[in-house]
Amino acid sequence: MKIWHREAIGGNWDKFGKLQYDFLLDKGLKSHHYLLDLGCGSLRGGVLFIPYLEDRHYYGVEKEPRLLEAAQVELKEYKIEKIPLLFHIENFDLSPIDAEFDFMLAQSVLTHLRPNMIELCLSKVVPKLKEDGHFYATFHHMGKTPRKGSFNRHPWRRNEVGRAEYKFEFFEELAEKFGIKITNLGKWGHPASSMLDITK
Ligand SMILES: C[S@@+](CC[C@H](N)C(=O)[O-])C[C@H]1O[C@@H](n2cnc3c(N)ncnc32)[C@H](O)[C@@H]1O
Numbered sequence: 265m266k267i268w269h270r271e272a273i274g275g276n277w278d279k280f281g282k283l284q285y286d287f288l289l290d291k292g293l294k295s296h297h298y299l300l301d302l303g304c305g306s307l308r309g310g311v312l313f314i315p316y317l318e319d320r321h322y323y324g325v326e327k328e329p330r331l332l333e334a335a336q337v338e339l340k341e342y343k344i345e346k347i348p349l350l351f352h353i354e355n356f357d358l359s360p361i362d363a364e365f366d367f368m369l370a371q372s373v374l375t376h377l378r379p380n381m382i383e384l385c386l387s388k389v390v391p392k393l394k395e396d397g398h399f400y401a402t403f404h405h406m407g408k409t410p411r412k413g414s415f416n417r418h419p420w421r422r423n424e425v426g427r428a429e430y431k432f433e434f435f436e437e438l439a440e441k442f443g444i445k446i447t448n449l450g451k452w453g454h455p456a457s458s459m460l461d462i463t464k
Pocket residue numbers: 272273274280302303304305306307308309325326327328331353354355356370371372373376421424
């Protein structure tokens with residue numbers, strides 16, 4: 265049976281949940297670290313990160329209320345007792361969050377955002393990154409020409425497109441603008457996306 269909220273964030277619930285979990289552990293995520301899961305959806309990664317991290321060290325930010333409701337269903341389904349801090353936030357305004365993060369993850373988020381939203385995201389989110397923290401974000405690498413249908417509106421998620429793709433030069437320009445470092449780690453195990461490592 266297909267569960268609506270698991271499909272609504274792209275499906276492959278177990279596979280891509282574990283992929284992001286394994287990726288961050290490989291990058292050095294420890295239980296005492298603070299993690300921001302930006303665009304956490306219905307907790308595809310969260311159901312693994314929350315039990316691993318110390319209580320209240322997982323922060324999830326999501327703009328779609330229906331997905332945050334579904335997140336509560338998943339917390340019960342997985343019998344998770346630790347408390348995640350989940351925020352309904354639009355436009356990346358993290359001012360309600362009183363924490364700085366060792367790790368941030370935006371898995372399959374920039375892959376749906378127009379350039380102005382990515383710029384907004386970096387301007388609001390990077391200040392919450394610890395000096396030695398890492399913000400990992402996936403993106404679709406644009407080939408010689410954009411794939412047909414790129415940047416068409418997402419069928420239901422607001423202010424998103426079905427598929428956004430970029431040349432790495434776009435991120436290099438943003439890095440220069442914000443005085444940060446953005447490295448392209450390339451393929452990371454996901455069949456479609458590449459991974460950025462964003463640091464101060
Ligand atoms: C493809 S889903 C991936 C969800 C989750 N990261 C995962 O791997 O399951 C993209 C998510 O990013 C969220 N998103 C997009 N723009 C956002 C924004 N401006 N603020 C918060 N969440 C956003 C969407 O609502 C959606 O839940």
